[in-house]
Amino acid sequence: xxxxxxxxxxxxxxxxxxxxxxxxxxxxxxxxxxxxxxxxxxxxxxxxxxxxxxxxxxxxxxxxxxxxxxxxxxxxxxxxxxxxxxxxxxxxxxxxxxxxxxxxxxxxxxxxxxxxxxxxxxxxxxxxxxxxxxxxxxxxxxxxxxxxxxxxxxxxxxxxxxxxxxxxxxxxxxxxxxxxxxxxxxxxxxxxxxxxxxxxxxxxxxxxxxxxxxxxxxxxxxxxxxxxxxxxxxxxxxxxxxxxxxxxxxxxxxxxxxxxxxxxxxxxxxxxxxxxxxx
Amino acid sequence: xxxxxxxxxxxxxxxxxxxxxxxxxxxxxxxxxxxxxxxxxxxxxxxxxxxxxxxxxxxxxxxxxxxxxxxxxxxxxxxxxxxxxxxxxxxxxxxxxxxxxxxxxxxxxxxxxxxxxxxxxxxxxxxxxxxxxxxxxxxxxxxxxxxxxxxxxxxxxxxxxxxxxxxxxxxxxxxxxxxxxxxxxxxxxxxxxxxxxxxxx
Numbered sequence: 001x002x003x004x005x006x007x008x009x010x011x012x013x014x015x016x017x018x019x020x021x022x023x024x025x026x027x028x029x030x031x032x033x034x035x036x037x038x039x040x041x042x043x044x045x046x047x048x049x050x051x052x053x054x055x056x057x058x059x060x061x062x063x064x065x066x067x068x069x070x071x072x073x074x075x076x077x078x079x080x081x082x083x084x085x086x087x088x089x090x091x092x093x094x095x096x097x098x099x100x101x102x103x104x105x106x107x108x109x110x111x112x113x114x115x116x117x118x119x120x121x122x123x124x125x126x127x128x129x130x131x132x133x134x135x136x137x138x139x140x141x142x143x144x145x146x147x148x149x150x151x152x153x154x155x156x157x158x159x160x161x162x163x164x165x166x167x168x169x170x171x172x173x174x175x176x177x178x179x180x181x182x183x184x185x186x187x188x189x190x191x192x193x194x195x196x197x198x199x200x201x202x203x204x205x206x207x208x209x210x211x212x213x214x215x216x217x218x219x220x221x222x223x224x225x226x227x228x229x230x231x232x233x234x235x236x237x238x239x240x241x242x243x244x245x246x247x248x249x250x251x252x253x254x255x256x257x258x259x260x261x262x263x264x265x266x267x268x269x270x271x272x273x274x275x276x277x278x279x
Numbered sequence: 280x281x282x283x284x285x286x287x288x289x290x291x292x293x294x295x296x297x298x299x300x301x302x303x304x305x306x307x308x309x310x311x312x313x314x315x316x317x318x319x320x321x322x323x324x325x326x327x328x329x330x331x332x333x334x335x336x337x338x339x340x341x342x343x344x345x346x347x348x349x350x351x352x353x354x355x356x357x358x359x360x361x362x363x364x365x366x367x368x369x370x371x372x373x374x375x376x377x378x379x380x381x382x383x384x385x386x387x388x389x390x391x392x393x394x395x396x397x398x399x400x401x402x403x404x405x406x407x408x409x410x411x412x413x414x415x416x417x418x419x420x421x422x423x424x425x426x427x428x429x430x431x432x433x434x435x436x437x438x439x440x441x442x443x444x445x446x447x448x449x450x451x452x453x454x455x456x457x458x459x460x461x462x463x464x465x466x467x468x469x470x471x472x473x474x475x476x477x478x479x480x
Contacts, residue, residue, distance in 0.1 A: 021419075022419070022422045026426045029429045030426065033429040033430055094432075095432045265432070
């Protein structure tokens with residue numbers, strides 16, 4: 001006898017059940033897909049201090065949907081017509097979104113020569129592939145025209161992905177270091193810690209006299225909690241130093257500080273669920 | 280087994296090979312699905328006499344042949360990385376083709392089982408049933424998981440590729456059946472003489 005003569009797939013409920021299961025899969029996945037779309041591209045908040053005289057390029061970061069909806073095609077900052085933006089393919093990819101980068105470059109001949117009063121930019125005009133351009137908040141970008149000559153020479157830098165790093169500079173002529181600070185110190189609070197070592201001792205008293213060949217070392221540590229709104233902020237802070245040279249000039253100098261934005265899939269999802277609204 | 284049945288079974292087998300194998304030389308599919316489905320239609324018409332359900336199978340194969348005409352004009356395969364970017368029409372097309380193909384495969388299993396009834400040894404009949412069950416399970420799983428491609432990231436793609444491989448295997452096991460059946464020697468010795476006489480070709 002044939003052991004398995006049954007040829008009908010068991011029961012009359014099987015086909016409807018399968019059809020229902022597959023339909024549920026479609027409905028559920030389409031619903032989730034729609035829920036995970038941004039209404040329009042979202043610019044992260046940038047807190048930056050820029051020096052056009054140093055040809056100080058930078059990037060603006062935004063999140064946009066991978067496939068559906070508006071895409072950023074161009075950016076312009078009205079107060080800074082000499083700034084050109086290049087929209088680049090998206091380096092970071094999430095399931096439904098990408099992080100786009102807009103690289104800002106100064107048209108050198110226009111930017112490097114001028115002296116202007118510092119300005120603060122809070123909005124950019126964003127052009128989309130679809131619909132009219134819009135002004136969107138991008139945080140706070142301070143632009144400072146400054147042609148002072150530094151007497152410091154970078155000696156070594158190091159940085160790591162967990163947010164700490166070090167800069168060492170050599171003093172090329174005798175100076176008196178009067179003040180050390182960093183930009184956005186009021187905003188940054190506990191998220192950024194800076195320690196200094198100069199003249200061979202940590203945390204020296206200011207003013208500090210230094211001679212040619214002395215080493216000045218800065219250690220910094222970023223601690224941005226994943227859960228905080230600040231996790232969606234991009235900082236380009238600078239170590240700001242004020243020192244006097246022997247011939248009596250006062251120089252306001254600055255050193256860059258490295259900052260890495262890392263947004264996890266989870267953080268990106270939270271941004272989307274919040275409707276792209278950043279606090 | 281009469282030679283007409285034998286050649287119809289082989290034709291059915293070859294017809295099933297075409298949609299399975301997707302070898303694109305430059306832009307042209309070396310084994311166009313259209314030809315495959317037309318071979319299946321022709322084979323089913325020959326197998327048709329007296330078997331219920333053959334008519335439905337023929338209609339399914341005709342529908343698939345018509346659908347595959349579109350493939351001659353444009354590339355209907357979806358790159359897994361561009362899944363969400365692909366227009367909805369492509370998804371509908373791909374799903375419709377998969378569903379129709381699965382239903383056709385189910386009908387073919389049933390027809391093969393009926394043909395096998397009086398002539399095939401029990402292990403072969405068992406193989407038809409178990410292969411059909413395996414095929415339908417993988418087919419259902421594939422339909423169920425397909426929409427998840429909208430929402431999963433790269434780390435899940437291996438799982439889906441594994442499922443795809445299971446489906447290829449199921450398809451391969453189905454294709455082997457008509458060829459195996461076409462090699463059945465007749466048990467009733469009375470038939471032997473007649474059968475041998477018509478053996479060449």
